[in-house]
Amino acid sequence: MILLWLILILLLGGLLAWSLERRIPNASRYVSLIALGLDAVLVTQLWGKLNGPLVAPGAMPGIWIEQIRLPWIPRFGISLHLAIDGVSLLLATLTILLGILSVGASWTEIKQRTGFFHFNLLWVLAGILGVFLALDLFLFYFFWEMMLIPMYLLIIIWGHENRVYAGFKFFLFTQAGGLLMLLSILGLYFLHGQSTGVYTFDYLDLLGTPLASQTATWLMLGFFIAFAVKLPMVPFHPWLPAAHTEAPTAGSVILAGLLLKTGGYGILRFVLPLFPDASRAFAPVAMTLAAVGILYGAILAFAQTDLKKLVAYSSVSHLGFVLLGLFAGNELALQGAVLQMICHGVSTGALFILVGGLYERIHTRDMERMGGLWQAAPKMSAVTLYFTMASLGLPGLGNFVGEFLVLLGAYQVSVGITVAATIGLIGATIYSLRMMLRAFHGANSYDLPFADLNRREWVILGVLMIAILWLGVYPQPVIDTAAPVIERLTAAG
Amino acid sequence: MSPVDFIAIAPLIVTAATAVVVMLAIAIHRAHALAAGLCCAGLAAAMLSIGPAWSASPRQVTALLIVDHYGLFYIALLLAGSLVVAIFAHGYQKHATHPEELYLLLLLAALGSAVLVVSSHFISLFLGLEILSVALYALIAYPRLRQEPVEAGIKYLVLGSASAGFLLFGMALVYAQLGTMTLARLASALASGIVTADPVIALGVALMLTGVGFKLGVVPFHMWAPDVYEGAPAPVGAFIATVSKASMVALLFRYFAGINISNYRSLLVALSVIAIASMFAGNLLALLQTNLKRILAYSSISHLGYVLVAIQAPGRAAAEAAAYYLAAYMITLLLAFGAIAVLSKDGKEMDRLEDYRGLFWRNPLPAAALTAAMLSLAGIPLTAGFIGKFYIVAAGVEAALWPLVIVLVITSVIGLFYYLRVVVAIYGDPPRSDSTGSSQPANSAPTGRLALSALMLALIVLGVYPGPLMNVLRSVTAELLH
Numbered sequence: 001m002i003l004l005w006l007i008l009i010l011l012l013g014g015l016l017a018w019s020l021e022r023r024i025p026n027a028s029r030y031v032s033l034i035a036l037g038l039d040a041v042l043v044t045q046l047w048g049k050l051n052g053p054l055v056a057p058g059a060m061p062g063i064w065i066e067q068i069r070l071p072w073i074p075r076f077g078i079s080l081h082l083a084i085d086g087v088s089l090l091l092a093t094l095t096i097l098l099g100i101l102s103v104g105a106s107w108t109e110i111k112q113r114t115g116f117f118h119f120n121l122l123w124v125l126a127g128i129l130g131v132f133l134a135l136d137l138f139l140f141y142f143f144w145e146m147m148l149i150p151m152y153l154l155i156i157i158w159g160h161e162n163r164v165y166a167g168f169k170f171f172l173f174t175q176a177g178g179l180l181m182l183l184s185i186l187g188l189y190f191l192h193g194q195s196t197g198v199y200t201f202d203y204l205d206l207l208g209t210p211l212a213s214q215t216a217t218w219l220m221l222g223f224f225i226a227f228a229v230k231l232p233m234v235p236f237h238p239w240l241p242a243a244h245t246e247a248p249t250a251g252s253v254i255l256a257g258l259l260l261k262t263g264g265y266g267i268l269r270f271v272l273p274l275f276p277d278a279s280r281a282f283a284p285v286a287m288t289l290a291a292v293g294i295l296y297g298a299i300l301a302f303a304q305t306d307l308k309k310l311v312a313y314s315s316v317s318h319l320g321f322v323l324l325g326l327f328a329g330n331e332l333a334l335q336g337a338v339l340q341m342i343c344h345g346v347s348t349g350a351l352f353i354l355v356g357g358l359y360e361r362i363h364t365r366d367m368e369r370m371g372g373l374w375q376a377a378p379k380m381s382a383v384t385l386y387f388t389m390a391s392l393g394l395p396g397l398g399n400f401v402g403e404f405l406v407l408l409g410a411y412q413v414s415v416g417i418t419v420a421a422t423i424g425l426i427g428a429t430i431y432s433l434r435m436m437l438r439a440f441h442g443a444n445s446y447d448l449p450f451a452d453l454n455r456r457e458w459v460i461l462g463v464l465m466i467a468i469l470w471l472g473v474y475p476q477p478v479i480d481t482a483a484p485v486i487e488r489l490t491a492a493g
Numbered sequence: 494m495s496p497v498d499f500i501a502i503a504p505l506i507v508t509a510a511t512a513v514v515v516m517l518a519i520a521i522h523r524a525h526a527l528a529a530g531l532c533c534a535g536l537a538a539a540m541l542s543i544g545p546a547w548s549a550s551p552r553q554v555t556a557l558l559i560v561d562h563y564g565l566f567y568i569a570l571l572l573a574g575s576l577v578v579a580i581f582a583h584g585y586q587k588h589a590t591h592p593e594e595l596y597l598l599l600l601l602a603a604l605g606s607a608v609l610v611v612s613s614h615f616i617s618l619f620l621g622l623e624i625l626s627v628a629l630y631a632l633i634a635y636p637r638l639r640q641e642p643v644e645a646g647i648k649y650l651v652l653g654s655a656s657a658g659f660l661l662f663g664m665a666l667v668y669a670q671l672g673t674m675t676l677a678r679l680a681s682a683l684a685s686g687i688v689t690a691d692p693v694i695a696l697g698v699a700l701m702l703t704g705v706g707f708k709l710g711v712v713p714f715h716m717w718a719p720d721v722y723e724g725a726p727a728p729v730g731a732f733i734a735t736v737s738k739a740s741m742v743a744l745l746f747r748y749f750a751g752i753n754i755s756n757y758r759s760l761l762v763a764l765s766v767i768a769i770a771s772m773f774a775g776n777l778l779a780l781l782q783t784n785l786k787r788i789l790a791y792s793s794i795s796h797l798g799y800v801l802v803a804i805q806a807p808g809r810a811a812a813e814a815a816a817y818y819l820a821a822y823m824i825t826l827l828l829a830f831g832a833i834a835v836l837s838k839d840g841k842e843m844d845r846l847e848d849y850r851g852l853f854w855r856n857p858l859p860a861a862a863l864t865a866a867m868l869s870l871a872g873i874p875l876t877a878g879f880i881g882k883f884y885i886v887a888a889g890v891e892a893a894l895w896p897l898v899i900v901l902v903i904t905s906v907i908g909l910f911y912y913l914r915v916v917v918a919i920y921g922d923p924p925r926s927d928s929t930g931s932s933q934p935a936n937s938a939p940t941g942r943l944a945l946s947a948l949m950l951a952l953i954v955l956g957v958y959p960g961p962l963m964n965v966l967r968s969v970t971a972e973l974l975h
Contacts, residue, residue: 072958072960073959073960073963074960075959075960075963075964075967076887113854138883141874142874142879143874145873145874145879146873146874146875148873149868149873152913152916153920156916156917156920156921157920164917164921167913167917168910168913171909171913172906172909172910175905175906175909176902176906179902179905179906180902182883182886182902183886183890183898183899183902186886186887186890186891187890189887190887190890190891
């Protein structure tokens with residue numbers, strides 16, 4: 001039941017936040033915090049169960065911590081099947097954490113229509129949690145699409161100047177990918193039904209469906225494209241810079257920190273286990289595209305003057321490592337990919353919060369108009385430097401571990417691609433340092449005095465600073481949590 | 494006819510009787526509330542009479558009508574749709590000069606569509622169609638002092654009569670060759686494969702499909718749709734988009750369920766071309782519109798194209814998918830037109846997209862209704878439209894109709910553009926000029942708002958918990974195969 005409550009609390013909290021808007025100012029913020037707080041308690045309980053006896057549903061014993069399965073649409077063999085394993089638990093935790101922080105980050109930024117804002121915020125989080133927990137392919141698609149609308153509304157209502165265009169792009173790319181995935185899901189459903197006589201959308205039943213290799217490739221591509229759009233992989237990335245730039249801070253945090261992770265998670269959960277042979281055959285292509293993405297993202301990030309765009313393109317580059325790790329297929333690389341997803345969520349989330357805070361103060365994101373910010377706000381600049389270092393992969397901070405593991409694993413598969421990806425790391429250093437130089441050092445030629453970090457921001461960023469440091473120094477708990485899932489995956493392949 | 498026959502066709506009788514009662518009531522005492530109330534009560538009574546009819550069926554009532562659960566399900570749907578239209582019409586006509594006869598015409602149109610659904614003979618088909626169409630001509634032009642409705646009415650009249658002519662001529666050709674006017678015999682003739690051998694029958698069937706295609710508003714018989722949707726009063730537009738089309742689809746699927754279309758290459762090609770052209774034309778042309786009603790018109794062209802994808806899937810899955818889709822589609826379009834009707838006041842239709850700018854912040858209920866409708870049309874989860882689209886795609890994938898399914902997916906993505914445009918307008922910043930002043934509670938008849946809420950609830954229930962309706966549809970369509 002815990003899993004169902006995780007989602008229901010957010011949905012109900014969203015409705016409550018919306019309905020209270022008129023009567024009590026700021027109530028929606030507290031309602032959101034309480035709802036997310038309750039979820040955090042539930043997640044903590046799940047962490048407690050992690051070391052206890054594990055439930056064993058059907059063919060895959062041992063890795064599931066908790067599950068619930070209720071009949072939903074028996075006509076099509078669809079059930080409300082939620083389950084959580086190590087990887088989902090990590091990502092669910094990240095979801096709640098970033099959810100709480102983005103409520104905090106929009107405390108002063110969002111002044112209009114706060115009730116509806118928090119309704120959308122909680123519903124998009126509920127959709128993301130559903131994606132991480134669903135073990136029925138129909139249900140997964142349901143949540144996959146469900147997180148789209150609130151995110152779209154967050155962009156077009158509370159975004160910046162070009163928000164409508166960015167929203168369109170975001171919606172179209174993801175929806176087009178999603179429909180292709182729907183076709184693949186249905187194809188798999190009918191093929192499984194025709195070969196076994198059991199028509200079901202259940203993930204555990206569909207695992208190991210015998211498929212002709214060509215069919216498997218087509219179906220795999222349907223899933224892969226949907227996830228590659230979300231990830232995003234070059235050439236499916238154009239929606240990302242637009243959406244990230246125009247979204248309000250909380251929107252950017254959720255987009256970069258969580259929505260992109262649903263793509264990586266989808267590949268890990270569905271593409272690789274459902275189509276092991278097809279994805280192995282496809283791996284060289286995917287890894288090449290990943291390396292291209294790493295370099296392309298880095299080069300474009302270097303060319304940006306808009307801070308948010310820069311962070312957005314750096315995401316394209318960093319998520320390339322995730323894709324690389326997922327398709328390299330060995331345990332090291334997969335561990336690296338999972339770790340990289342979490343670290344990127346934390347570090348990029350923090351960067352977007354910082355840029356959002358900066359925008360609130362000086363009303364620009366244009367680096368050309370900054371410079372010398374360090375004198376004006378030393379604390380904020382120091383924190384920015386900290387997360388920039390994390391993002392470029394400084395040892396001791398989380399991202400380094402993730403990227404290093406990915407490269408280590410990928411090296412065993414393809415030296416050439418790994419070398420190319422490593423060059424991307426140098427690119428990351430260049431564009432990150434350029435940003436620090438341009439914006440925070442030099443003369444404060446535009447005379448921009450403003451307040452430094454306040455207590456609320458310290459709390460938000462402090463949590464993230466500790467998290468990324470902990471992930472960098474002692475990532476073992478994360479690795480241990482994800483290990484059973486990854487071992488099973490590599491053992492099966 | 495035995496007494497049981499009368500029970501079986503009780504929904505038709507009650508609807509017809511209500512029309513007479515309303516007519517007499519208007520003659521005795523002209524009162525808007527009375528006419529509307531009688532109309533609604535009559536439709537509700539007709540829906541209640543489906544209960545006894547359900548246990549009396551399946552039953553062939555004379556050579557003309559076949560009353561079975563499939564037909565009764567659709568009749569229930571059509572009557573419910575008409576009832577909702579009547580409720581919206583009541584609020585919409587609050588300040589009209591002679592609003593009463595609209596309900597009379599509405600009842601007649603509902604009767605015609607119900608007859609169409611259960612018709613088993615050329616005669617009853619044609620009678621049902623004409624009762625429906627003639628009532629619609631008058632309904633469209635009902636606000637006779639305004640130019641657009643009259644123009645739309647005449648357009649519909651001219652094209653509708655022409656298509657009725659095609660239908661009749663097609664029937665005559667079929668009759669000349671087969672010597673029968675029962676639809677079941679025509680269907681079995683099609684199933685046995687005589688038609689390919691006989692060009693006259695093939696021509697007859699093609700002409701009949703022209704008549705059907707006109708009512709459905711699929712490409713290339715779609716030209717009337719945008720003008721008529723735009724010109725007709727909003728509640729009447731809702732009726733044309735939903736009840737009128739649903740009845741024809743029900744008829745079509747009843748007789749196509751037993752035919753394996755893949756034996757008829759030319760028919761298959763024709764239907765595929767119509768479906769593909771409708772999906773593309775509807776979605777692409779809708780992109781160019783700035784009028785919400787015209788957007789809905791093109792959108793419904795494309796949606797009927799989706800339904801025609803299902804018709805090519807063999808047998809029962811097709812009829813089931815189409816029935817679910819139509820139920821979802823009817824709720825959705827009633828919601829959209831209902832929102833327009835609730836917002837329009839004193840004969841001024843609120844149908845330009847710019848009128849809707851920032852609506853959500855002024856008038857949340859109709860805005861939410863319209864948003865839900867747009868999302869449902871786009872097939873987004875939590876709405877009935879999502880399950881409907883899923884059903885159709887599932888039927889298509891099962892039958893391996895890959896080209897059609899791919900086109901469906903592509904055009905759905907195109908469709909997002911204009912659905913989102915409406916959503917963007919609704920949630921946009923309100924125009925500065927009147928943001929300070931009155932938040933215009935335009936003709937907020939409580940009944941209309943109540944109907945909107947109920948429809949929204951139905952939309953979400955069907956989108957989240959579709960199991961019960963699916964079970965009904967499964968049992969209802971099971972009869973069709975024998």
